[in-house]
Amino acid sequence: MSWAENQHHFINAGVSVLVLIGAWVLYVLIKHGIDRFSRRRNLPQIDPGAETRFRMIERLSALVLFFVAVGLVFWIMDVSALKRVAVGIFASAGVVGIALGFAAQTTIANLISGIIIAFVQPIRLRDSVNIDGEYGAVESIGLFYTNIRTWDNRRLIIPNKMLFDRAIRNYTLVDP
Numbered sequence: 001m002s003w004a005e006n007q008h009h010f011i012n013a014g015v016s017v018l019v020l021i022g023a024w025v026l027y028v029l030i031k032h033g034i035d036r037f038s039r040r041r042n043l044p045q046i047d048p049g050a051e052t053r054f055r056m057i058e059r060l061s062a063l064v065l066f067f068v069a070v071g072l073v074f075w076i077m078d079v080s081a082l083k084r085v086a087v088g089i090f091a092s093a094g095v096v097g098i099a100l101g102f103a104a105q106t107t108i109a110n111l112i113s114g115i116i117i118a119f120v121q122p123i124r125l126r127d128s129v130n131i132d133g134e135y136g137a138v139e140s141i142g143l144f145y146t147n148i149r150t151w152d153n154r155r156l157i158i159p160n161k162m163l164f165d166r167a168i169r170n171y172t173l174v175d176p
Contacts, residue, residue: 016073023069030061048125052141056118059143106161110144113160117141123163127172131158 003010034054038044043051075086101108118141123129127138129148136150146163148156 012076016076019072019076020069023065027062027065031058034058044125048127049121052118052121052125056115056141056143060115106159107144109161110159113164114141114143114146117146117160117163122168122173123170124173127170129171130169131156131163132166 034057038051038054041047041050043054071086074082077083117123123138123141123146125138125141129136129138131148134148134150134156136148136154136156139147139149139155141147141160144160146158146160148158150156
C-alpha cells in the first residue's frame with residue numbers, strides 16, 4: 001500500500017478534522033461574542049431576561065453545530081457505511097425527529113418548555129418566585145431544568161415542563 005493508493009483517505013481524514021475544528025471554533029466565537037455582549041451591556045443585572053435568551057441561544061447553537069459537524073464528517077469520510085449514516089441524518093431528519101419525539105416525549109417537552117420560558121419569560125434569572133409552596137430565587141434556566149435557590153439555601157431543580165403545569169407566583173416580574 002502506497003501513499004498514492006491511500007491519499008484520498010488521508011485527505012478525507014484531514015478535511016474531517018478541519019470540519020470538527022471549524023465547528024468548535026465557530027462555537028467558541030459564538031460563546032465569546034455572547035459573553036462579551038453580555039458583559040458590555042451588563043445584562044445579568046440590567047436585563048436578566050435578555051441574558052436568559054442569549055444563554056439559550058448559546059446552548060442551542062452548540063447542539064446544532066455538533067450534529068451538523070458529525071453529519072458532515074460522516075459524509076466526508078469515504079466509507080460507505082458512514083456515508084449512508086450521513087445521508088440518513090440529513091435526508092430523514094424529519095422522520096428521526098418524529099420518532100425521537102415519541103420516544104422522548106418528556107425530554108422534548110422539557111426542552112420546548114425551556115425554550116418557551118427563555119423567550120416568553122414567566123420567570124427570569126434572579127426572580128423571586130413561589131412554586132408549589134417553595135419560595136426562592138431563580139438561579140439558572142437550562143434547556144431541560146430550572147434551578148431555584150430556596151430561602152433556606154437549598155437547590156430546587158424543577159423540570160421545565162412542570163413549570164407549565166404549576167402555578168408560579170413571581171414577586172419580581174412587574175406588568176408594565
